[in-house]
Amino acid sequence: GNSVTQMEGPVTLSEEAFLTINCTYTATGYPSLFWYVQYPGEGLQLLLKATKADDKGSNKGFEATYRKETTSFHLEKGSVQVSDSAVYFCALSTPTSGNQFYFGTGTSLTVIP
Amino acid sequence: DAGVIQSPRHEVTEMGQEVTLRCKPISGHDYLFWYRQTMMRGLELLIYFNNNVPIDDSGMPEDRFSAKMPNASFSTLKIQPSEPRDSAVYFCASSFGAGAGANVLTFGAGSRLTVL
Secondary structure (H helix, E strand, O other), rough: OOOEEOOOOOEEEOOOEEEEEEEEOOOOOOOEEEEEEEEOOOOOOEEEEOOOOOOEEEEOOOOOOOOOOOOOEEEEEOOHHHHOEEEEEEEOOHHHHHOOOOOOOOOEEEEEO | OOOOOOEEEEEEOOOOEEEEEEEEEOOOOOOEEEEEOOOOOOEEEEEEEOOOEEEOOOOOOOOOOEEEEEOOEEEEEEEOOHHHHHEEEEEEEEEOOOOOOOOEEEEEOEEEEEOO
């Protein structure tokens, strides 16, 4: 089946610290992989995506590389800011699953000044 | 495009009342999804449509929940009768040609439901 597992939170970092949020997946077929971000009181927004193995998605200083050999899509940022405080969701979508999206449980990040 | 539009943004009702949540997807999107988010269960897929046809409603909690999509630009999620455990944020999302490639799921701002 299809599923996404991401690291448990909450995560608290100081401003300018390095961020890694781990995400691994199980999928039938060839999935597209996504990171979504949810700021307080808002809906989820696409942060970045990758559609095939070895692709790197990037946006707003965040990066994630589609690793087929380790079935992973870890989110990284070199220097976090207070404004990055949010909940981050890893997700996958595959045509063989009826085009559903499968989300992880979300990881809450708080960045303190 | 104004994005995915949901209404109401907030709804407070009493147990037993009917609740109707509304969604206008992005024009041209052929997939529409309804999700529910709670602290306890996280983000749950309730139902999704393709070209206005329900494809998978296995996530709908029980018969009190129903969803319709009468045309490409409008969908409703109805709860009748409502119960306190239905309190949650309900999200509508839409996409075009879901699957590998350029597909992106776009979410609305959500409808926060409180059932007293």
